[in-house]
Amino acid sequence: MADSTTTTISATTMYVHKVVINILVGVCFLSFPSGTAISWQHRNMILDNFCGNCIFALVSSTSSSSSKSILSTSKSTSTLSHQSCRRRRNIHFRHRVLFGSNNHNTEKSDNNDHPIIIDGKKTAAAIRKELEEEIKNIRNEYDGTIPGLAVVLVGERVDSATYVRMKKKAAAEIGIHSVDVTLNTNISEDELIREVEKLNSDPKVHGILVQLPLPDHINEAKVLKSIKYEKDADGFDATNIGNMWLRGGEPPLAIPCTPAGCIELLQRYNIKISGKECVVLGRSNIVGMPMSALLQSCNGTVTVCHSRTENIPEFVRRADILIAAIGKAEFVKGDWLKPGVVIVDVGINDKPDPTKKRGYRLVGDVDYDEAILKASAITPVPGGVGPMTIAMLMKNTVNLCRHSLGLSRLRLRDRLHDGEYVNTTTSTTTTTAFTL
Amino acid sequence: MADSTTTTISATTMYVHKVVINILVGVCFLSFPSGTAISWQHRNMILDNFCGNCIFALVSSTSSSSSKSILSTSKSTSTLSHQSCRRRRNIHFRHRVLFGSNNHNTEKSDNNDHPIIIDGKKTAAAIRKELEEEIKNIRNEYDGTIPGLAVVLVGERVDSATYVRMKKKAAAEIGIHSVDVTLNTNISEDELIREVEKLNSDPKVHGILVQLPLPDHINEAKVLKSIKYEKDADGFDATNIGNMWLRGGEPPLAIPCTPAGCIELLQRYNIKISGKECVVLGRSNIVGMPMSALLQSCNGTVTVCHSRTENIPEFVRRADILIAAIGKAEFVKGDWLKPGVVIVDVGINDKPDPTKKRGYRLVGDVDYDEAILKASAITPVPGGVGPMTIAMLMKNTVNLCRHSLGLSRLRLRDRLHDGEYVNTTTSTTTTTAFTL
Numbered sequence: 001m002a003d004s005t006t007t008t009i010s011a012t013t014m015y016v017h018k019v020v021i022n023i024l025v026g027v028c029f030l031s032f033p034s035g036t037a038i039s040w041q042h043r044n045m046i047l048d049n050f051c052g053n054c055i056f057a058l059v060s061s062t063s064s065s066s067s068k069s070i071l072s073t074s075k076s077t078s079t080l081s082h083q084s085c086r087r088r089r090n091i092h093f094r095h096r097v098l099f100g101s102n103n104h105n106t107e108k109s110d111n112n113d114h115p116i117i118i119d120g121k122k123t124a125a126a127i128r129k130e131l132e133e134e135i136k137n138i139r140n141e142y143d144g145t146i147p148g149l150a151v152v153l154v155g156e157r158v159d160s161a162t163y164v165r166m167k168k169k170a171a172a173e174i175g176i177h178s179v180d181v182t183l184n185t186n187i188s189e190d191e192l193i194r195e196v197e198k199l200n201s202d203p204k205v206h207g208i209l210v211q212l213p214l215p216d217h218i219n220e221a222k223v224l225k226s227i228k229y230e231k232d233a234d235g236f237d238a239t240n241i242g243n244m245w246l247r248g249g250e251p252p253l254a255i256p257c258t259p260a261g262c263i264e265l266l267q268r269y270n271i272k273i274s275g276k277e278c279v280v281l282g283r284s285n286i287v288g289m290p291m292s293a294l295l296q297s298c299n300g301t302v303t304v305c306h307s308r309t310e311n312i313p314e315f316v317r318r319a320d321i322l323i324a325a326i327g328k329a330e331f332v333k334g335d336w337l338k339p340g341v342v343i344v345d346v347g348i349n350d351k352p353d354p355t356k357k358r359g360y361r362l363v364g365d366v367d368y369d370e371a372i373l374k375a376s377a378i379t380p381v382p383g384g385v386g387p388m389t390i391a392m393l394m395k396n397t398v399n400l401c402r403h404s405l406g407l408s409r410l411r412l413r414d415r416l417h418d419g420e421y422v423n424t425t426t427s428t429t430t431t432t433a434f435t436l
Numbered sequence: 437m438a439d440s441t442t443t444t445i446s447a448t449t450m451y452v453h454k455v456v457i458n459i460l461v462g463v464c465f466l467s468f469p470s471g472t473a474i475s476w477q478h479r480n481m482i483l484d485n486f487c488g489n490c491i492f493a494l495v496s497s498t499s500s501s502s503s504k505s506i507l508s509t510s511k512s513t514s515t516l517s518h519q520s521c522r523r524r525r526n527i528h529f530r531h532r533v534l535f536g537s538n539n540h541n542t543e544k545s546d547n548n549d550h551p552i553i554i555d556g557k558k559t560a561a562a563i564r565k566e567l568e569e570e571i572k573n574i575r576n577e578y579d580g581t582i583p584g585l586a587v588v589l590v591g592e593r594v595d596s597a598t599y600v601r602m603k604k605k606a607a608a609e610i611g612i613h614s615v616d617v618t619l620n621t622n623i624s625e626d627e628l629i630r631e632v633e634k635l636n637s638d639p640k641v642h643g644i645l646v647q648l649p650l651p652d653h654i655n656e657a658k659v660l661k662s663i664k665y666e667k668d669a670d671g672f673d674a675t676n677i678g679n680m681w682l683r684g685g686e687p688p689l690a691i692p693c694t695p696a697g698c699i700e701l702l703q704r705y706n707i708k709i710s711g712k713e714c715v716v717l718g719r720s721n722i723v724g725m726p727m728s729a730l731l732q733s734c735n736g737t738v739t740v741c742h743s744r745t746e747n748i749p750e751f752v753r754r755a756d757i758l759i760a761a762i763g764k765a766e767f768v769k770g771d772w773l774k775p776g777v778v779i780v781d782v783g784i785n786d787k788p789d790p791t792k793k794r795g796y797r798l799v800g801d802v803d804y805d806e807a808i809l810k811a812s813a814i815t816p817v818p819g820g821v822g823p824m825t826i827a828m829l830m831k832n833t834v835n836l837c838r839h840s841l842g843l844s845r846l847r848l849r850d851r852l853h854d855g856e857y858v859n860t861t862t863s864t865t866t867t868t869a870f871t872l
Contacts, residue, residue: 221686241682242673242679250657299744
């Protein structure tokens with residue numbers, strides 16, 4: 001009950017805020033020199049990128065120049081400052097919501113006022129740095145052994161080619177040996193499998209990744225199955241998945257990259273998972289399903305929602321930790337959220353945005369502007385989970401190399417500290433094997 | 437809110453009912469001939485086994501004989517009628533609760549007044565009958581091939597020996613070829629593994645089961661791992677578990693018996709899983725974890741609670757379907773339950789009971805007497821999930837035999853009918869493979 005009241009108020013406040021900004025922008029237009037045309041597109045861009053205070057400041061400092069020059073300056077020279085401005089707008093906005101009504105005081109205390117913006121770029125860079133150290137250690141201690149990653153690309157899809165390039169770049173930066181196998185789109189399934197088998201028996205290759213999707217005439221499952229378990233860089237092999245779920249048995253050799261990245265983010269931001277109610281939106285093989293296994297292994301109480309779940313908002317409302325991986329732009333609304341929730345937004349969706357050159361911008365599965373008013377910590381899109389995936393692919397490659405040398409996997413988590421991250425990446429000695 | 441009121445009332449009513457029965461029994465004692473001693477133990481037995489009406493009837497019909505003779509007669513000749521009497525007591529009791537207060541009318545409509553008692557014995561018998569047919573078909577169509585199950589027993593534990601005997605008996609009854617390997621408790625790990633490997637290469641053996649627990653000097657995980665994936669009758673192999681979790685891939689060859697049995701019970705009683713909120717208590721490798729995979733594959737929205745879950749009753753209150761596999765006698769109380777809940781009680785626990793010869797009786801993880809007032813369907817203990825486990829072991833053996841012949845697995849569920857059971861066991865032709 002209390003929750004729905006909160007919801008109504010913040011939605012109304014938000015509406016009032018939008019109206020106020022509109023009026024403000026209208027006033028600004030009047031103060032511009034006559035004859036200056038300002039389109040709706042530009043108005044929207046101002047609304048999207050600046051807080052009320054900034055608009056005032058900008059207008060007063062440049063009231064003699066045209067609106068176009070304001071926009072072009074800000075566009076070209078200070079994209080980052082726009083972002084931070086936008087973030088400030090959110091915080092500023094939140095302040096107004098929080099302090100404008102007593103009803104929100106509980107909300108304020110619940111989410112520490114300023115939500116933590118979980119920085120995936122910075123965290124991924126830190127992990128890559130640790131891996132670089134680890135790769136040097138392996139090289140020194142094991143006769144110049146270098147972890148090797150083979151990436152198989154079939155056809156000429158632009159997005160696939162971009163991903164592959166990013167992966168190769170990340171590998172090169174930290175000293176992983178890259179093997180590229182670029183194949184014609186007409187290659188037969190058997191030929192492709194033969195290529196994978198060659199890599200299976202190449203001692204310089206420790207991890208193999210076949211870039212998906214494959215052309216229609218090829219059975220993806222069959223090709224993926226042909227990758228040797230010990231070289232499965234994605235961690236999607238059935239035995240890996242089984243070992244990830246089984247408690248107390250043999251640990252998996254690799255863990256699916258995106259969910260592993262989410263756990264790293266939570267741990268490195270000291271977010272406790274144990275005993276928390278975790279809600280995972282989506283049950284895909286690559287995110288939702290392994291995510292629920294990892295959260296459960298960290299002692300979270302996990303609920304998985306999916307396309308057949310009735311009343312998803314009700315489930316989301318219960319979440320202390322929400323993992324959104326449902327692939328729908330801004331699907332989760334602010335009024336679905338429990339104050340203080342930790343949000344990990346795995347979604348990367350295009351949202352039409354005429355202010356952008358390419359006509360769209362990237363948004364997550366969660367409405368960020370609304371969520372930031374409720375969350376105690378949140379991953380932005382882009383810059384949240386995204387950069388972690390490639391870092392974790394590198395970690396899997398290093399781990400598979402360690403396995404080939406008889407070393408245990410670099411742990412994803414420390415069971416003893418249960419949520420706290422303990423850096424074990426610089427040691428190459430075999431440590432007690434934790435399941436994950 | 438409504439729920440907690442309901443709860444309080446039923447608890448109070450229950451208490452009043454107990455007091456009334458106590459007074460009733462007290463009155464009965466007065467009507468017994470003087471000099472007849474009746475102990476508290478006997479009083480408890482009366483309370484446990486008879487409803488108020490029955491006590492009246494018994495007392496009036498035998499008021500001239502001693503209480504001891506009543507008890508001895510009932511003990512020796514009508515154990516079954518005691519049980520049905522007890523069930524009647526519950527229903528009778530429920531009627532009073534339901535009709536005694538208007539507050540319970542919603543409860544009444546929610547759980548159809550009389551809860552369905554899910555009969556595991558009858559269902560297991562039906563499955564065994566279907567398997568018997570299937571085994572005959574395989575024999576006729578595939579040159580006299582007989583599904584074979586090898587059971588390895590190490591040492592002389594009485595409980596293990598009993599289980600093994602039950603499994604062999606069930607196998608023999610439906611025409612499965614049994615291979616017994618009984619080994620000395622001092623056998624070394626290597627020798628045991630060699631025995632398993634012999635069975636791995638025996639073409640007459642399709643399923644292998646090593647009875648657990650093994651003696652302390654043997655590494656159980658290592659021995660279980662030595663069982664060939666294609667002969668893993670328990671379905672605990674990592675690849676099997678992985679394939680069970682992965683959607684749309686290769687189906688598992690065998691499914692852990694107890695959770696598979698639970699799904700069979702739900703399906704054969706036409707209980708819809710899709711879209712329902714399912715709460716699983718326990719995350720063990722043998723029940724909780726595979727159970728959550730199976731429920732999710734049937735499109736349930738699944739939450740897994742475990743030792744680190746805070747406030748388990750709150751989770752239980754949300755359940756449309758509750759699977760209790762936490763191993764604590766009568767852990768789940770009646771006032772934790774949502775009216776109309778479907779309960780599958782996997783627990784088998786000893787509860788001290790001085791009225792029993794052996795000093796205890798078997799109870800589940802759910803307080804049956806309380807739960808029956810809220811549930812729309814419930815499995816009793818014993819006679820619920822228990823008998824299903826061995827039936828599903830037989831089904832796994834038949835399925836492994838089918839696999840060796842290039843046939844697909846008899847489906848656990850029909851994805852199309854989603855919750856409705858469709859009998860496919862009598863056909864030996866290869867059908868479209870469903871994941872589960």
